[in-house]
Amino acid sequence: MRLVTSQPRENVIERLPQALVEDAGMMHFFVKSVETPSMSHFDIAAMLQHRLLALDHLSSLYADKKLGFFFRSPDGATSYELHRADDLLELDARLKANPQWPYCSHEVVPVTKTGDMVRELTSYLKIDANLFFEEALGRYQARGILTADHTDEIKKRAGSGYVELMSADEEPMDENGVYTVVAKASKGTSASVPVEQLQEMWMRALRSQVAHLNSDIEFIDYNPVGRSEGLLIGKGDLDVLKKHIESTEIYPDTVVSYYPVHTRSVAARATASRLLSLQRDLPKFKILDQFL
Structure with a gap:
């Protein structure tokens, strides 16, 4: 999917759903x-x-x-x-x-939560989030990153919508579990990069959010406010998380650091x-x- 516009970047806030602007919450x-x-x-x-x-x-x-x-x-x-x-x-x-x-x-x-970032990007790019992630799940299954059982389980959990699923709170910590903190940061882009290429990068970033729906590996993911970064808590050791992160489409555009934790x-x-x-x-x- 490729979106092209002849307009420069718009004010994203003006196009956010009003409910999102009003309901800041906790x-x-x-x-x-x-x-x-x-x-x-x-x-x-x-x-x-x-x-x-x-x-x-x-x-x-x-x-x-x-x-x-x-x-x-x-x-x-x-x-x-x-x-x-x-x-x-x-x-x-x-x-x-x-x-x-x-x-x-x-x-x-x-x-902010992954769901908040997804709302922002899908609103800016004028795409339907549920249809988009249905397609993205199919792409990841075709590439062998998700099994058919994984895809079916994710669709069942999504229920009323994928954005809502990505906005859920953390599950309880498993005291016997193995966890890794993963810090992700965009490599940055030049001011001379055409807006079409920026949009293609944002589309890759959106499709990569499918990885956050894999509850076998992901505990929770957050995005620092005002920064093109992510903070993921993964369920597994360094090798498990590296394989998981490197399978996403946005990985080549990011700098990733891993921190095992207890x-x-x-x-x-x-x-x-x-x-x-x-x-x-x-x-x-x-x-x-x-x-x-």
């Missing part, structure tokens, strides 16, 4: 926190205890559905979190209530083991009572 924020490096064994032991307190704090937020997910890097020093908040003041107070907040650097990125249960056990190796007693933490 805001979502991707938060990456990195611990300040510790030099002495005293500092390391203190940071490990703060890490356990932070895991307790985040577990409470997750239970209250204020978090969509939270993971730790294999060394435990980096936290990846998806926060839901009504406004920035709520988020600010919540982040600063984390016992580990003073001892970390923080990156906070507002994000669930809270794995992170809690690893942190407790590290404390014991430093000959420190384990304080009473809820998360240790839950997962040790």
Whole structure:
């Protein structure tokens, strides 16, 4: 499918469905926190205890559905979190209530869901999302990326529409699962690139969203606001996610980075083991009572 226009880019906001403009709803924020490096064994032991307190704090937020997910890097020093908040003041107070907040650097990125991006692009390109993804599913099945069973299962889950399916919240975290954070960024385009080529790239990007419907591999996908980037949480190790990402049509146009992560249960056990190796007693933490 190729769309050509003699007009330069239009104001996308003016063409968004009014319901999308009016219904902002709950805001979502991707938060990456990195611990300040510790030099002495005293500092390391203190940071490990703060890490356990932070895991307790985040577990409470997750239970209250204020978090969509939270993971730790294999060394435990980096936290990846998806926060839901009504406004920035709520988020600010919540982040600063984390016992580990003073001892970390923080990156906070507002994000939207895949469904929001699909609404924006299909509105701009003037195409019917459901018909488009029906065709895209067929293309991916023909290429052997999706099996017939996968395609049938996706169509059944889509129900009233593919955009709505792409707008769903995360499923519960599997404490025994293997996850990988995937950061995707557009390679960028020159100002001299014709609008026809831009549209072809956007069409490839849209067709690639079919990959997000594969619930066997994808946990959730978000898009940083105002940036041509994506943040995917994948279910599987590095090899599984690389094969998955590289099968999409938009892959050649992107720069991709992969970050293996641990669930809270794995992170809690690893942190407790590290404390014991430093000959420190384990304080009473809820998360240790839950997962040790």
